[in-house]
Amino acid sequence: MVKLSDLLEGKDSQERNIRIKHAFFSDVPVVIDGSIAQALIIxxxxxxxxxxxxxxFDEMAAKELFKSEHWHKGILATAPWVVTHYFKDPNSRASGCARWFPEHYGEDGQKHLGYSHNSNKVSKSHFLATEFFWHNRVTSLFEQFSNERGSPFIQKLITLGxxxxxxxxxxxxxxxxxxxTLPDFVSPNSVVVSFPDGDGNYIAVTPLVEVGFQRWIHNLVRHTDIRCRPLFYAWPFQVSSFLATCGGKLYCLYYPPRLDKRDLSLESILDKWRSKKHVFNDRAIFRKGNLSFLLQLISQADC
Structure with missing residues (x-):
């Protein structure tokens, strides 16, 4: 596990920047214990x-941002949705930004539904959404700032200007x-859904997910229930280590499984899932709350 304090020892700023980006955008969060101020700057x-x-690691440059009203407004704009992926595809023209959270956010660190209005604004979300290890727990500034009891991150932020x-x-x-909560409208091509697999992890229909599930999802690209398209990321190492190993090329599953009009009845859907005729039943365990959520998504889809 990478420690931020170790990364800051490098003297070559260019090499240090690369190492820091790799650490903060890795699928394994960086440890920032004892380096809160440095983490805020980065x-x-x-x-x-x-x-x-x-x-x-330029402290003066960070302080300029902290004092900027324009920067502050940009950060506030990301708070309602807190993206954790680069939504450059499948549709960067989604009509709004939203994020649906589980009842107790932070206990499993999972986010279940989100979309971005403009991929050019995704970088602003790094401040609040980037996850890191602190006191043996994965957290983020978004979670720390929302804490009713206060947080040492707030005091450090004030100290930095x-x-x-x-x-x-x-x-x-x-x-x-x-x-x-679920938004009034979600572009059908921007839906990102995570399904619990019963082992504490999730199967996600999203451009970027946990490595094991990304590989599993890639095996579905020829399945008749799934729509997909090839994607290319120019800077894959900044998105995830798995994407970097793919050279920035991967298939994106960008829509829920195809359902005919006759399949939209509750009885038909339940029959498919009970009889394991649905592709996601291979690994997913559906509870009442999950079923309600999925039915809500299906009702919004333009089949």
Whole structure:
């Protein structure tokens, strides 16, 4: 497990930046114990555009962002949805941003439904959404700022120059994001769904998921129930280590399984799942809450 304190020892800023990006965008979160201020600086600088060559450990550059009202508004705009993937495809023109959370966010760290309005704004979400290990637990600034009991991250943020008057709006936005529900409209081509597999993990229909499930999903690309398209990411190492090993090329499952009009009845759907005729029943265990959620998605789909 990589420790942030070890990464900061490098003297070559370019090499250090690469190592830091790999660590913060890895599928194994970096450990930041004892380096809260440094983590805040890096997470702030990660919100800059891809072409910006600012040193990620540049404290003055981070402080400029903390004092910027424009930057603050951009961060607040990401709070309601907190993306954890690069939604450049299948549809970056989705009509809004939302994220549906489990009842107790943080216990399993999973996010179940989300979509992004504009992929150009995804970098802004790095500040709140990037996950890391702190005190032997995976967390994020989004979760820390939403904590009713306060957090040492807030005090460190103020010490680095973040205006105190902006702290409360930031905390309110994060707390509000915890209670997001299913949106009124989700573009059919932007749905991202995770199915519990009974082993504490999830099967996800999403461009980027846990490595084992991504491999499993790739085996479904020729299945008649699944629609997919090839994707290419120019900077795959910044998205996930698995994608980097693929050279940025993968298939994206971008839509729930095809259902005919006659299949939309509750009886028909239950029959498919009970008799294991549905592709996701291979690994998924459906409980009443999951079934209700999936039926809600199906009712919104434009079949």
């Amino acid at each position: 997470l702030a600088n990660l919100t800059r555009s891809m072409g910006d060559k600012t040193d990620l 973040f205006p105190e008057k902006r702290v409360q709006p930031l905390q309110d936005a994060c707390r509000g994001g915890m209670y997001n």
